[in-house]
Amino acid sequence: MADEHERVVLARRTTGFQPFQWSGAEPDEISDTDEAVELGAQWEGDELVTYDLAGFRLAVASQGDDFLNDND
Secondary structure: OOOOOOOEEEEEEOOOOOOEEEOOOOOOOOOOHHHHHHOOOEEEOOEEEEOOHHHHHHHHHHOOHHHOOOOO
16 A cells, blocks of 8 residues: 555556556546546646545545535
């Protein structure tokens, strides 16, 4: 498991048919790189990275939770 502030590569851009390839460190629930960026990942050159893998995983797992909350 990565340290709290360790740089973790989630995906890399490719030149082939696929625009990117996942590294294997990404959560299973993540489906595309735009979604990953919305949840806090960032592109550094050709690598999509996070420096807070635990927080990123929590953000992915929490997606859609706002639909379950009833504020009334």
